[in-house]
Amino acid sequence: MSTTMRRVESAGLLVDMADGAMTWLRENHAYCALPADVSPHLAHHMSEYKALAEMALAAQVTSEALPTPRNRDRARDILDHCWRQLGQGDLLYERQLRHLSLPDPVEIYAHFVQAGYRHSGLEQLLRRVHRLTAFQAAELYPNRRLAVANAQRLAGLPHPHPGEWGEPAARTWLGSTPEPWAIDWNDAYCLTHTVYHLADWGRRPLALPPHVIGYLTRWLPVWLDVWCEAQEWDLVAELLFVDVCVPEPELPAAQWEALAAAQEVSGRVPPRGKRPGTGITPGPTSDPSGTGPAAPDATASGLEGSGPAAPDATASGPAAPDPAASGPVGSDPAASGPVGSDPTADFRRHQHTTCVTAMAAARAAHAAHAARATRADAPA
Template identity: 50%
Template sequence: MDLPVTHLAHQVASKALTWLHTHREHGALPPDSTAQLAEPDSVYKPLGETALAASLVVREAVAGTQELKLARELLDFCWEQLGEGSMLHERLLRYPLMSDPLETYAHFARSGYRHRALERLVAHTTSLRSARAVEVLPNRRLAVANAARVAGLDQGPVPFDWAALTRETWLGSFPEPWLVDWSTAYNMTHTVFHCTDWARVPTGLAGDLTAYVGDWLPVWTDIWAEIGEWDLMGELMIVGSCLDEPRCDAADWERLASLQHEDGLFPRDAQPVADDPAERFSDQHHPTVVAAIAGTLALSRTLGSRA
């Protein structure tokens, strides 16, 4: 057990989760919202990201009684905002080739929230050739496959070919590691997240890819920390917790913990953080979600909760 990492990871996760809970009303859907969601990234996507972080706190069950209470309350809040799943169901009815209803639903299904009509619809749409042929980035196909796996909706007549899906990604080609850029790095992190279901299945990433990531992850983490891209630095630290033999470096955690604000906010980058509460939430919500997930998974792995 790495006590410094364990302590820092718990501190970071607890503070980030508290911030998300305290400011959750800033993430509420506007009163007139419909399933069409003209600007889904503005509020709808953050609700899903909050639910993801909270669902992992509940799944890992290592943070403590107070953190579990906050996580459940966040899940209840997000679920209520989405009409207890009815908005996701209607959105998929209107836009059957969109994957976001399933991907969002998976965070709730992971934690025991169910919407049976949505599940029946997802079981149908995920089996369609058209839905599987939608032209998206390869790591997005992994996102759909993992969401279906988490929700228990991956048992259709045509199973997802995880090896083939992974080999189609940037990471799956064993690329020249020095050519990674900002957007490619984000895509790479999500390839790992989906293959391992956020560290639930650390062996879900093939051994040769695990070795490749293990070799280059320290370099990539240092690079984005050095240039002040702290949101991406945090995502790379989540990758470390997803590996079969987790990489949870004490120096990385000391650096991450030093960047977190006292109230729990974790800044996106080295730019000044706004004073306006709504702007703070809009700008810093995602990195604070990242901090909550990073802390939760590092805490779990250093405690040995994932074999």
């Protein structure tokens, strides 16, 4: 662990960040909805489908890390909404039935199982489909294979023993521990998701291979500095979440304070800010060198490793719900952007970063509480 980095000493800032993010998600989740006649192919609704999965994950992880009555109630509201939008699991069933090699039905279902939702027909189908060579031979990124294995484990389905995860882990970018200065925007997102799946979203930090823990301990502070300076808040939030997935998190105060400053009064968090001193807003292709690849296509990669590529405000999704019917947008007068902006498009733009911030801050607050308790119990 670094001896010079200033740590977050009090969990108060982190609790406030998680609370604000969850408040915004709860007040605005109605802006993420699928049409009643949505096809399991999701040809024009992949962004909404992905957002529902991310909100369900954020609700489950945040309420688990900070299990207050308020958090549990908000999480249940969000999870209920997402489960209804997925037809109480029927959409996942139909999607898996028609696309035998796709892994996203089990990846999404696992989050709901952890929160107490079940669909017996889907579970029977998953057990059968996952035995097929067509499913097992599907060509996936190595970190996506870890995602599937962890989802199978969480859903109570047959899965590779964690001791067998070494091979796919070794084939990931992170498992190879490459030259740290060669990292680009896409590599960074692949890295974060490798950690999430190996560490089970912060539940099992010791499941990370020792050489990976050492590599992250040395280089994660450097990468956080770079992307924090570039004000790429989505990636900063993801990397801060990585920090709380290792056995001894750094909880770097400077980066947490910067992300807190980027969070708006409403609780939402913008995916990126302006480059210091330039007035230029980084786009989806931004990375420290300015030459990184564009964000992975959410329709091509399912749930895995995609940052907040700017959504098309008109291309897909339902019409914006009536704010009067679905609750307030937020207490910040600018919570939905300029007057006349599309609140559905606004929600899409901020949802991913706000979800990641909620999870990272909740896990970090839990870690800060634990560290403080350990110090209090230590002999003088």
